[in-house]
Amino acid sequence: MEESAATYDPTHYQRPSVTVDVVIFTLINQELHVLLVQRRHWPFEGYWAIPGGFINMDESLVESARRELAEETGVRDVYLEQLYTFGEVGRDPRSRVISVAYIALISADAQKIRASDESTDVRWFPVSGLPEQLAFDHDQILAYAISRLRSKLEYTTLAFQLLPELFSILELKHIYEQILGEELDKGNFYRKIKESGLLEETQLTREGRGRPTRLWRFRRDRAGEKQFVFRWREDRLSR
């Protein structure tokens, strides 16, 4: 009750620990990946876990998340969004831990990313091939992060955060397919994305095996202006 808060004496109450966990997504070879770290000690020794750590008393939650992100990947200035706060009693065997989970999207060309595939204890996993069982309740956190990413994709410009500065429309389509887990019609995709006015055409092209592809840039100025609704098939919402 609010009354008890007003007469609050800090020494009276036991306090839980508070951590921030960051589910870090990126695209590697056009495929959606997540960064996981392997635990070295009890509990869940050897298990893969979502990177995270305790908050400092002088930093806000987002600041904590940014710090974790920088420590794990060396990347700054990325899209960060609070996902959910997990606070079941037994979720950490050591003590009562409340964990505020964040989602981070790293653009594909921010590949100054430290954590590499080679490293034994920090690694990018494709979402299609995750480890069987993660530490703590991290399976649950990760599953929720992925489902949130899917649904937000439909009514935000979030997918662009994952792309490099320049990209082709078919690459963008590919990301949507990756995350939604379903094929999209090429023509309809072209139509809709162009009508949106979110893309700026460049004079650049990229060569391939067939016809070269035109490169586009995301118009960040227009992003906030008008919410972009990318709703391909209503029934997808039911998943």
Add this chain to the structure above:
Amino acid sequence: MEESAATYDPTHYQRPSVTVDVVIFTLINQELHVLLVQRRHWPFEGYWAIPGGFINMDESLVESARRELAEETGVRDVYLEQLYTFGEVGRDPRSRVISVAYIALISADAQKIRASDESTDVRWFPVSGLPEQLAFDHDQILAYAISRLRSKLEYTTLAFQLLPELFSILELKHIYEQILGEELDKGNFYRKIKESGLLEETQLTREGRGRPTRLWRFRRDRAGEKQFVFRWREDRLSR
């Protein structure tokens, strides 16, 4: 970093306090109301605040929210949803407080609700007539709760939580209008809600001044089955 968590010694870290705040919505006279409590002590003495309190070490976050809710209103078995976690450094002048905010929807016929309009320190406010300035960052929390309620209304069956067991379709429409803050077309509303298959017709009617109105029941069994998308006008999403 995860490594530091593994070697964690509880005495090393200072811990913040964790509270749960519950934004409680209900319908009174067909209008959306929120429950607020008036603070008796420093800080923010005399200001209205969202009810909440410290979590206990042996209860999960939702359990804390349910307890607060029961303490404040005496109501059980309601819809509860986690809203957001607020953790700015200076949000509580007494100490570092992380607050996990929840939304509660109380059905209109659960009016065994204790807190009454008469009471001086606990009161229902219509969302159209809230106090000017709330305690702490509660303005922000409340604004966010209302906006979340609005947007969730469009793709969930959430509005039904606010209604009594039996209701007319026009009452339902009225709730949508209340929460969305805009008029809806009667015919289109009838069409859409009936197509959804979410309502079960009863043989009951209610008398009024004109033609009596048919009463319906919400089909909770179908609620999960198929996500209900109630999207009236796309441009509303931009708010």
Add this chain to the structure above:
DNA sequence: AAAATAGTGTCTTTCAGACATTATAAT
């Protein structure tokens, strides 16, 4: 010329929105 990839055009269906009409009660 064939294969490969990029990009456009068009027809159909679906559905939201607007609005007119009918139904059933009280006065």
Add this chain to the structure above:
DNA sequence: ATTATAATGTCTGAAAGACACTATTTT
């Protein structure tokens, strides 16, 4: 009959979906 409220019907325009077609490159 008039008023009041409830409920249904219908027309239209916009946009999603399906799919055929054209364009530009390499081999």
